[in-house]
Amino acid sequence: MSTSLIAMGVAIFLVINLVIGLAALSLLFGTFETLFGKPKLTILRATQSGNFFAFGFKWNSSKEPVKINSIGLRLFNPFGNPTQVEVSKTFDAKTSSFATEVDMGPGFIELLGAQNFDFAVVQVVIQSTKEGIAWQFDMKGPKFRKLVSEASLSVDQFIKQKTLDADKGSKPPIDIPIRSFIADTVPGKGSQLAIPTNPAFAAQFAGTSGAPAAGASGAAPAPAAENFKIAKVWIEPGCIVCNACEDIYKDVFEVLADTCIIRPNAPLDDGLRVQEAAEACPVEVIKFTKAS
Numbered sequence: 001m002s003t004s005l006i007a008m009g010v011a012i013f014l015v016i017n018l019v020i021g022l023a024a025l026s027l028l029f030g031t032f033e034t035l036f037g038k039p040k041l042t043i044l045r046a047t048q049s050g051n052f053f054a055f056g057f058k059w060n061s062s063k064e065p066v067k068i069n070s071i072g073l074r075l076f077n078p079f080g081n082p083t084q085v086e087v088s089k090t091f092d093a094k095t096s097s098f099a100t101e102v103d104m105g106p107g108f109i110e111l112l113g114a115q116n117f118d119f120a121v122v123q124v125v126i127q128s129t130k131e132g133i134a135w136q137f138d139m140k141g142p143k144f145r146k147l148v149s150e151a152s153l154s155v156d157q158f159i160k161q162k163t164l165d166a167d168k169g170s171k172p173p174i175d176i177p178i179r180s181f182i183a184d185t186v187p188g189k190g191s192q193l194a195i196p197t198n199p200a201f202a203a204q205f206a207g208t209s210g211a212p213a214a215g216a217s218g219a220a221p222a223p224a225a226e227n228f229k230i231a232k233v234w235i236e237p238g239c240i241v242c243n244a245c246e247d248i249y250k251d252v253f254e255v256l257a258d259t260c261i262i263r264p265n266a267p268l269d270d271g272l273r274v275q276e277a278a279e280a281c282p283v284e285v286i287k288f289t290k291a292s
């Protein structure tokens, strides 16, 4: 067998494997989408009695950008009376997941009170009448009645809960603590950090190792402090890469693309400068311990 035939055989084998692999991946992701990407209907507690029906609906609006504006409830009750009831209602179009409470009219009471309801099937249809897209949720009569009568969340509570869920991954609000190095009377400049790298305070630090001198002209008296050595300085998670620490003490702090680190062999003898950086850090992730 010639070398070219062998090479062709190997190539065909590889292509077949690639196709099978891609098909398997596509099947896998399709399955994931079916399992985890399906729109979700939640029946909520109506705050008004009688004909009112409340619900929440969640779908992937970036994948399916439709304007949802209608809900329908259909009862199929072959063993009871009436055998069929259908009610529907339109509302202001929603372009992303939402919750609402709507007046379904007297047919809703008729639907819930149908004879032999326990053997019926209820279909909830959420749709965009403009785009002709609909999602359908089928459930047995007893399940539908239970969901309606035992719903605990109102529309407002549901929206609040979803908002809280959505916010869980976000960063906590920044809490800026009182800074011992902040002077607030720099003429015409407002609050500033009284640090050696700030030109407004440079004169105060001349000949010092970082501690501002009291009573220098042009700034409020800053607390005189004795310098100290650091035993350990470190960065806790949460750095927002603002560069403040590196601007203050670049021999110790190095700001990377997504966090800040302590430089290897960073000098530990200028505790005041490290303290300045820690106090300037807007998210308070710079921690240090003093040498004893």
Ligand code: SF4
Pocket: 235, 238, 239, 240, 241, 242, 243, 244, 245, 246, 253, 255, 259, 260, 277, 280, 281, 282, 283, 284, 285, 286
């Ligand atoms: S000051 Fe704080 S938040 Fe800013 S870069 Fe340094 S460690 Fe990060």
